[in-house]
Amino acid sequence: MVGASWAPVGSPAELAGALDRVGYLAGEGLATAAFLALRMGRPLFCEGEPGTGKTSLAAALAESLGVELIKLQCHEGIDATQALYDWDFPRQLLHLRALEAAADGGLDSDVAEKSLYSRRFLLARPLLRALEDAPCVLLVDEIDRADDEFEAFLLEVLGENAVTVPELGEIRAAVPPLVVLTSNRTREVHDALKRRCLYHWLEHPDLPREIAILRRRLPGISERLATQVASAVRRLRAAELLKPPGVAESLDWAQALIALGRTELDAASAAATLGAVLKYREDAERTIAATLDALLAG
Template identity: 75%
Template structure:
């Protein structure tokens, strides 16, 4: 792809509707071979961007889901110890117990017994899209380790040797800003903040993802969500909730949104009792 416009068109074909900023950031990440760190509220399309980019390029999406306590072994590789033990027993049985210990040991650390986790898979299988999801959930040590891998696109496995990507994967990192990502990682990455879509774009997203939706219903759902996001909710609804809510209304046979139907289907869009109570009391559900 030779321009942001081509990236936008390719993403559009997958059903992801990018704005100019997203298309430009994705284009630069590919052209400059730099990771792209995307931040924003949950539901703004950060993960969906990586999925759409992989689909647009026709390559695999490899996802590393970060969580508290994740370590290098969970992200990089492990050895298949049960199979290694079975291999040793087979060698011992075949040799009558008289086998070369050094040769047997070296035979254990081969690709046959290497369990590739997402980071190693991305280096081995590139070109691909590597999604490092919710990096803000990981701790400082893992972030430093990830920075080292992304700097060289290579890792050294003591028993095996170096694995280096012949072609760097396209790396998309996401963060919901539950904590600040360190400056060292930010400097390594390009950066883009994703906002919730405006009214027109959200209507377009709903009509693209749900081709049979009534235009009036899509506009009413999007307008209601725009009003909810202006409130101080514990979890403002994202695009995924917009789609869920619209599908729930379609399942009930609704072709427009009225106050009663909106109130009875709030569980599709709001996930906290306090948020539901605040929205019901505010009057924002009125068409």
């Protein structure tokens, strides 16, 4: 994308407004962190409990800035090949057979090898695509699931905004991508990577913000139902659950209630739709038992 650059964003408030227009309600702290990441050309490291909006932030940034979102999903055992590039071996083999047939036995091996490792046979994985498709938002999701070796490799790529493909040479980003790294803190990410980034811890939204999110994402929901759902979810987060619900579960619960034609959250509707907000049997049983205990005690 020759001559491409980031659209000008004048302030954190302006970025917050752009995010608001695409349905993401960012607090002042998060909007400031994202603005500084964009202005300073630094990766943004977002850490917090699952369901606090880390992944959806990257999608909202891409949409609000009018650029592509490229996602690298981390997992145990991920390596540089899966993240950066690979060669299309089946196409290379077909190409080699075509050359042999055309040459009728007189194929020059050096020429054949050089033609096999050209750009047309390179499969760009997320990191390479992010360097080539400027500007864009690169989401490195759940970096805490990767190992130390991959962290070190990622640190090098983010530091240089370039990679070297031995057969092709250096590939450098014309415009560095806006990188958002997320972590659910299943393990501690090394300080070297964190030092390269701007850091922001995402909390679950407070009650007014969660109500606002529900009403923004589900325009048909009443203020009463949105308040009841948000309040109930906050109480569930305070309980000792295996997986406390996040904003995504709040939205699922409210949507389930709307789909059933419920206008308020009562005991019957909560019991019928509990699977939308709690995803572990033990959590559901504990919640139901606690409700019964409160009912009997009352």
